[in-house]
Amino acid sequence: MTPVHQNRAALVRAGRWSFRLDARSLLVCAVLLVLTACAMVLAVGAGTYRLSPLEVLRTFAGNGPPGAEFVVLGLRLPRALVAVLVGFGMGMAGAIFQSLTRNPLGSPDIIGFGNGASAGALVVIIFFDAGDTQTAVGAVCGGFATAAAVYLLAWKRGVHGFRLILVGIGASAVLGAATQFLYVRADIGKAGQAASWTIGSLNARDWGDVRIGVLGLVLLVPVALVYARRLTMLEMGDDTAGALGVPPERTRLVLLCAGTGLTATAVAAAGPIPFVAMAAPQLARRITRAAGPNILPSAWTGALLVSGADLAVQRVTGSALLPVGVVTGVAGGAYLAWLLRGERRAERL
Structure with missing residues (x-):
């Protein structure tokens, strides 16, 4: 486990709402x-x-x-903003899912929610010749359909983390097979378009993609922040959370919907960018050294990871054509190997 210490914090009250502000976490978010x-x-x-x-x-x-002005505001700024918005949403979604499952592998791209959003977007791209708006709707519908299926299949007097991860991994495998089937059935042009999108790319992003990312964050970030304190209580166990007045299953369902929505809108804006949702919460926890889900630090860590990966693509390769998902995939694979090595040395594997 990551070492945790008690940080200086202030409790801010606004009517019936109260928020705990952690000094170190606020400083980390600012940096x-x-x-x-x-x-x-x-x-x-x-x-x-x-x-x-x-x-x-x-x-x-x-x-x-x-x-x-044309180059910066018309071509490059939308791409940079999409990188920030997508990373922010993925980092926050990863923090929600890892806290709900109490497992560092419980990120949406591992347990199939990202794959569900991708499959929904691919259906409308391949069969309906969809534009940006239709692709976004398909991704959101696919993500929520997958979340509903996983939730129902994992239900057994409630939904618990280990069962959710196992069912989600199985759903991810099924969706991967379905995606391959869609490629086989599509004509060569549509298959090429879908394949380039599923790698996770910031190429040719425009203001329409920015609007998709902003809309998702505006609708869902307040929900995640309001329920963040309840999420902290859920980490102590359902019995403890219930004793403190938090309805465990209803809270879990609301947070599951918020995390799924954040994942789906991020996928709709830029395609599935791997490993950001898994790595950002773990890095944020190590930086803040604070207990709890670290929702805001995780979100800003995700934004920095995607923006940094986009910068690396352009500076190292000298071209913006390499999909940013390739960089995050390579870096995420190395991070996963390092994480597993640490778990093995700690004799938890």
């Missing part, structure tokens, strides 16, 4: 926000038409170099 903003500015300035960070900021203010 992550600054680093994410720096990565975004550097990514916007990268490319064939290079711009310095100062020129990017001047372009934001409306007095940039000639021709920079």
Whole structure:
């Protein structure tokens, strides 16, 4: 287990609501926000038409170099914003699912919810020649349909973490097979379009994708934040949470819906970007050294991971064409190997 210490915290009350503000977590969120903003500015300035960070900021203010406004505001800024929005949503969803399952492997891309959103989007791409809006609707419907199926199959006098993970892994395998079947049935053009989307890419992102990401966060982040305190109580066990006045199953269902929605809108905006939802909460917990789900630090860690991966793609390869999902997949695989090695050395495996 990650070492945890007691941090200085303040309790803020607003009517019937109260929020516990942890000083170290707030500082971590502020630092992550600054680093994410720096990565975004550097990514916007990268490319064939290079711009310095100062020129990017001047372009934001409306007095940039000639021709920079179209490149920055029309082409590169939507991509950078989608990276932040998708990483933020995936990091928060990963924190919710890992807290609900009490397992670091309980992230939406491992237990099949991300695959469900991908399968829903692929159906509308391949069979209905869908645009951005239809793809987003398909991803959300696929994600929630998968969540409902996993929840019902895992139900046995309630839903518990280990059973949810096992059922979710099985659902992920079934959805993977269904995805391959969709490729076989599609014509070559649609199959190529679907294949490039399922890798997880920020290429050709536009303001429509930004709107999808913003809409998902505006609707679902408040729900996650309001229920964050209940999520902390659920980590102590259903009996303890019930004794403290928290209805375990209803709270779990609301958080499951919020996490699924965050995952589905992130997938709708940029495709399935692997391992961010799994790694972000673990990294956030190690940085904050705080108990609980660390929802906001995890969200900003996810935003930094995706923005950093996008910056690495452009700076290292000299091109923005490499899907960012390739970078996060390689880094996530290395992180998973390191995590398993640590568990083995601690004799928990």
